[in-house]
């Protein structure tokens with residue numbers, strides 16, 4: 001419900017501030033509801049968010065709402081691909097407890113470490129967090145445990 005309301009508000013705001021001409025080439029811009037792009041690690045991402053697009057030069061008007069949608073959809077896609085390709089039942093994950101032992105830190109320290117949150121693929125399942133082994137091993141070697149999931 002909250003997301004629906006947020007979208008409705010965003011649309012109203014977009015309409016109010018709708019600029020009719022492109023900043024770059026001066027052509028008349030169009031209001032679009034959908035934006036899609038290819039993420040290097042997650043593949044095709046489609047977001048539903050009102051924004052302005054120039055049909056001639058392709059300039060796109062972004063705002064913070066759209067960045068929020070982008071973050072949300074990428075998160076959703078990452079989760080979907082992890083569940084699909086790295087099933088948690090196949091024992092490919094470390095529990096938060098195992099992680100704390102491996103790192104010689106407390107569970108809270110792991111949970112609040114932003115490098116861990118960004119660079120180690122993890123899933124929140126049944127109220128607990130689990131970390132993909134492969135991603136953690138990569139992170140230990142190169143400080144970045146992200147890799148192509150598609």
Ligand SMILES: [Zn+2]
Nearest residue numbers: 022025054057
């Ligand atoms: Zn343009």
